[in-house]
Amino acid sequence: MSAQVPPGSPSLPRRGSEGGPDTRRAVLAVALVTWRAALRTRAAAVLAVLLAIVVGWLPGVLRDDGTALGRAQVVWTYARGLAQALVCVGVVWLAADAPARELRGGPAQLLGVRPLARGAWWLGWWLGVSALVVTLSGLAGVLTAARVGVANLPRPHRAIALSAQPFTLASGESRTWTLPPGARGELRLRPRCVLLDGPVLELQVGAHPPRRLALRADACHTVALGRPAGGSLALRNRGAETVAFGPGDGPTLLTPGGGRFATWLAGETILALQLLLLAALGCAAGSALSFPVAALVGLGYLVAAAHAPLLVPLAGQAGAAARLGLALTAGLHRWWPVGALAEGRALGAPELGGALATLGPATLGLVLLGVLVWRARELGRGDQP
Amino acid sequence: MDSVVSAEGLTRVFRDFWGRPRVTAVRELSFDVARGEVVGLLGPNGAGKSTTVKMLLGLLAPTAGRLSVLGARPDDRVVKARMGYLPEESTLWPFLTARETLAFLGAVAGLPREVTRERAEQLLALVDLLGAADRRVGEYSKGMARRLALAQALLGDPELVVLDEPTSGLDPLGRRDTKEVIRALARRGKTVLLSSHLLGEVADVCDRVLILDAGRLVASGAVRDLLGPERDLESWFLEVLGEAPSRALPPFLGGPRP
Numbered sequence: 001m002s003a004q005v006p007p008g009s010p011s012l013p014r015r016g017s018e019g020g021p022d023t024r025r026a027v028l029a030v031a032l033v034t035w036r037a038a039l040r041t042r043a044a045a046v047l048a049v050l051l052a053i054v055v056g057w058l059p060g061v062l063r064d065d066g067t068a069l070g071r072a073q074v075v076w077t078y079a080r081g082l083a084q085a086l087v088c089v090g091v092v093w094l095a096a097d098a099p100a101r102e103l104r105g106g107p108a109q110l111l112g113v114r115p116l117a118r119g120a121w122w123l124g125w126w127l128g129v130s131a132l133v134v135t136l137s138g139l140a141g142v143l144t145a146a147r148v149g150v151a152n153l154p155r156p157h158r159a160i161a162l163s164a165q166p167f168t169l170a171s172g173e174s175r176t177w178t179l180p181p182g183a184r185g186e187l188r189l190r191p192r193c194v195l196l197d198g199p200v201l202e203l204q205v206g207a208h209p210p211r212r213l214a215l216r217a218d219a220c221h222t223v224a225l226g227r228p229a230g231g232s233l234a235l236r237n238r239g240a241e242t243v244a245f246g247p248g249d250g251p252t253l254l255t256p257g258g259g260r261f262a263t264w265l266a267g268e269t270i271l272a273l274q275l276l277l278l279a280a281l282g283c284a285a286g287s288a289l290s291f292p293v294a295a296l297v298g299l300g301y302l303v304a305a306a307h308a309p310l311l312v313p314l315a316g317q318a319g320a321a322a323r324l325g326l327a328l329t330a331g332l333h334r335w336w337p338v339g340a341l342a343e344g345r346a347l348g349a350p351e352l353g354g355a356l357a358t359l360g361p362a363t364l365g366l367v368l369l370g371v372l373v374w375r376a377r378e379l380g381r382g383d384q385p
Numbered sequence: 386m387d388s389v390v391s392a393e394g395l396t397r398v399f400r401d402f403w404g405r406p407r408v409t410a411v412r413e414l415s416f417d418v419a420r421g422e423v424v425g426l427l428g429p430n431g432a433g434k435s436t437t438v439k440m441l442l443g444l445l446a447p448t449a450g451r452l453s454v455l456g457a458r459p460d461d462r463v464v465k466a467r468m469g470y471l472p473e474e475s476t477l478w479p480f481l482t483a484r485e486t487l488a489f490l491g492a493v494a495g496l497p498r499e500v501t502r503e504r505a506e507q508l509l510a511l512v513d514l515l516g517a518a519d520r521r522v523g524e525y526s527k528g529m530a531r532r533l534a535l536a537q538a539l540l541g542d543p544e545l546v547v548l549d550e551p552t553s554g555l556d557p558l559g560r561r562d563t564k565e566v567i568r569a570l571a572r573r574g575k576t577v578l579l580s581s582h583l584l585g586e587v588a589d590v591c592d593r594v595l596i597l598d599a600g601r602l603v604a605s606g607a608v609r610d611l612l613g614p615e616r617d618l619e620s621w622f623l624e625v626l627g628e629a630p631s632r633a634l635p636p637f638l639g640g641p642r643p
Contacts, residue, residue, distance in 0.1 A: 022495055029492035033478065040480035040521070106476025110537065113442045113470040115462040116493040380436075380444030 023120045030116075030124020031131065034098055038132055043097075047090040051136060054083045055143045072152035076144065077342040083140040084271055084338055091133040091275050092298030095282025098125040099374065100291035112379035122283065122374045126367065130279040134272045141268045150260045154344030157185060158257035162233065163250030169201075169243045174236035177251060179205070185256055186222045187233070190249035191215055200239030206231040212238065222254065257346025266347035267337035270355045274332055277363040278302075284370030287377060301329065308333035331358040388453070389545050389576040390418035390441060395450035397436050397600075410436040412600040414450070418578060420544075423571045425587035425608075426580040427622060428597035434580045435473060437597065438549055441578070442470055455545060466494065469543035473550045473580075475530035479523030483514050483533050486522060487540055494541050501540070508536035511566070527554040535563065539570075546570060549580045564590050588618040596625050 038044040058079050064071040099122075102108040111121060162177040169175060191201065204210035205225055215221055233251060237243050257263075281301060285294035304311060308330045335355040340347050395414040401407045411433040418424050426434050439445040440452060443460035457464045477486055484505060491501025509515045512532035522530060531554045538546060548567070552560040567590045570577055581587050587594060588608055596604040604625040611621050634640030 026493045026495070029489055033481065033489055036485075037478070037480055105479075106472065106474055107478055109439075109442075109444055109472050109476060110470070110490065111493060112444050113465055113468060114490065114494045114541075115466040117462065121493075378445050380439035380442075 023117060026116050026120045027124045027127065030121055031128035034125050034128025035132055037098070037101070038094055038129070043090075043094060044132060044136070047086065047136060050086050051083050051140045054079055054086065055140055055147065058082065059144075059147055068149075068152045069154060072148045073154070073342040075148050076153060077339060079147070080141065080144045080341075081338045083144065084137060087133055087137045087140065087275065088278055088302055089299065090136070091129060091278045092282045092302060093295055094132065095125070095129045095279045096286040096294035096298055097291055098129055098283060099286040100289070100294055103377075103379070104291065108379045118375040118377075119371045122287065122371045123367075126279055126283045126370070129283065130276050133275050133279065137271055137275055138268060141264075141271070145264060150264050150341075153260055153264075153341055156257045156260060156263040156341075156344055156346035157254040158346045159188070160253040160255065161248060161250065162253060163245070164248065165250075166247050167245055167250060169235065169237040169245075171237055171240050171242065174202075174234055176232050176234045179231060179233050179253070183253055183255070184225055186224055186254040188220060188222050188252040188254055189213075189215070190218070190220045190245065192218055192244045192246060192249065200237065200241075201243065202236040202238050204234040204236075206233075210234075210236070225253075258348050260341070263341055263345075263347045266352050267341055269352060270335050270337045270347070273355055273359045273363075274335065277332065277359050277366065280363050280366035280370060284366050284373060287370050287374040305329040305332040328362050331362060335359060387420040388417045389420050389422075389455055390416075390578065391451075391453040392416050392437075392441075393451045395437070395440065395452055396448050397433075397440060397445060398448045410600050411440070411447075411597075414597070414600070414602050416595055416602060416605065418576060420576055421571070421574045422593060423567060423577040423579065423591045425591035425594040426578060426597065427582075427584065427587060427594055429626060431599075432597040433600040434597055435549060436600075438547055438578070438580055442468065442547060466541065467544045469538040469541055469546045471534050471538040471546075471548045471551055473553065475527065475534040475554070477522045477530060477533060477537075480521060482521055483509060483518045483536075486533065487537060490537050490540055496541065504540055504542075505536075508539055511539075512536045513562075528556055528559055531555055532559065535566065539566075543575070545576045545578070547578045547580075550582065551579065552581070552583060552586055560586065584618040584622055588612060594618070596622065598626055 059075040062074050062078055064074040099108075102111070160180065162179075163175075167175065187203070189201075201213045201215055202210045203213055203223065208226065213221070213223060235251060278298065278301075282294065282298045285297040288294070289297065304325070305328075308326070311326055311329065335351075335358060337347055337351075339345075340351075393415045395411055396409070397411040398406050399408045399410060414433070414437065426437065428434050436445060440447050441454055441459055443454075443458070443465065446460075452459060455464045455467050459465075478489075481489065487505035487508065488498075488501055491498075491505070496504070506515070509518050512535055514529060514532055514536070517525070517529060522533060525533065531551075535548075535551060538548065551567070552563050555563060564586060567577055567579065571590075571592075577590075579587065579591060591608050593607050594605065594611070595602055608618070612618060636642045
């Protein structure tokens with residue numbers, strides 16, 4: 001080491017004294033280091049290998065019904081679903097580790113003595129982790145779509161349930177519903193009856209002549225409506241046995257709802273929105289807690305979100321904080337779009353808007369919470385909160 | 386006197402999870418550091434040196450008292466742009482190379498890219514790491530990491546340099562060179578606050594020393610006034626703190642049996 005101290009540049013602008021350093025550059029610098037941390041500590045590599053196995057190998061061992069449609073549905077549901085579940089675990093892990101690692105190892109002190117706004121620092125972590133996992137998720141989506149062939153997936157539709165409540169049709173009994181003007185597409189039915197075999201149900205749409213439907217019990221049937229129909233839809237039981245329809249099993253109008261590619265793109269966008277929320281949750285937890293506890297909080301949230309349909313009915317008995325938590329988990333569950341493409345449910349502007357309206361404020365709230373916690377955090381205490 | 390650091394009644398109490406006081410690390414500490422001074426902060430383990438340093442840097446908040454660094458609160462971003470810090474442990478990012486480390490720290494400090502690049506090369510030459518500048522820090526020896534930590538502390542051309550055990554983990558050559566760097570900084574009018582256990586090192590480079598014990602300032606003085614033909618810094622240090630009772634080995638290691 002030579003002892004010639006490099007001369008400081010007298011003309012160097014002290015940007016800290018002129019309103020602080022370039023915040024955007026600082027955020028990007030922290031985000032880049034977060035990327036490097038994930039890539040060079042092999043966390044991202046492990047995640048990428050797992051995704052490659054799920055997308056590359058899993059479709060080859062999945063069983064299907066032998067049709068192109070069935071195969072596309074099975075592969076998309078399991079391969080894309082599992083890949084996204086892995087990314088969700090990965091994002092929680094990486095995001096919780098980003099602040100916790102710097103506190104634990106001590107580099108937080110080196111940044112804490114620099115004129116870096118805590119908010120910019122936190123945003124750098126969040127954006128770095130988010131960009132990484134959104135990239136991985138997008139790659140998994142593109143590769144699975146290429147493997148399945150998006151054209152093989154069912155044509156997207158929008159479902160309008162004509163009868164949400166369960167009902168029965170006794171022998172000779174009929175029911176009538178009003179169709180929306182210009183209704184077209186298909187009608188879906190799922191009758192339940194022990195002896196239902198053969199053309200016992202009669203369907204009449206508007207002024208068209210009635211037709212007998214050959215239906216099997218406990219199977220989902222779709223019936224083309226034919227020309228744009230309006231007016232009414234009547235269903236009559238011509239058999240001897242009572243036919244029952246469970247909740248959601250009654251006549252449901254399926255109208256064409258955009259292209260497959262548009263639905264795929266909307267689904268991937270909603271998945272990316274979910275990852276932004278999870279990254280914010282992980283970073284916020286890692287800002288307040290040590291890594292194992294923060295990771296546990298994130299994973300616990302994912303488990304709760306997966307079980308949201310079981311938990312949501314409890315919301316009425318819960319306190320305000322628990323209700324907020326349940327609303328967040330339900331939001332993540334409700335906007336899980338992997339099944340939509342496999343089932344042919346259309347995703348478009350209304351769904352994107354709905355997901356944004358649910359996930360956006362939750363993400364923003366977590367970002368604000370994380371920044372506030374990080375601003376209040378004493379960096380001289382290591383990872384002890 | 387133009388004070389760069391001014392502390393008055395500085396106190397720091399560490400509390401447990403429930404907010405109950407656990408340890409009072411620093412009590413009623415008052416001192417000043419003038420511009421251009423090289424001041425040594427001395428004291429036995431647990432004296433409160435690191436806590437004091439972290440309060441000066443805005444990494445810990447004082448429980449009570451007043452603290453001014455470069456004329457403002459230490460957590461002021463304007464002040465932070467004018468400080469450099471070498472932590473006690475070389476806590477760097479093990480997955481970054483030395484060049485990437487300095488480029489990153491320059492970016493978050495708001496230094497222009499060209500300036501950061503130019504300074505990084507000069508500092509890597511200063512700490513003799515140009516040959517290893519593109520190796521990851523995780524592959525460095527402790528001494529190399531220490532030298533890089535010193536380089537990052539000087540990246541912003543700071544007015545106040547805080548060095549916590551700067552020669553820890555360095556070989557004799559590295560220790561000598563680090564002391565030369567501190568002297569060179571002093572010649573350029575920088576203010577240096579040095580926390581160290583190595584009294585010889587402090588005597589070599591410091592103008593003044595402060596001795597802390599159990600969180601309190603127990604003595605201070607100019608080094609040239611304290612040293613004499615019959616007294617070195619170590620004897621003064623022991624005089625101030627009192628001789629510790631000699632400790633015998635435990636019986637299982639051959640010490641006397643009670």
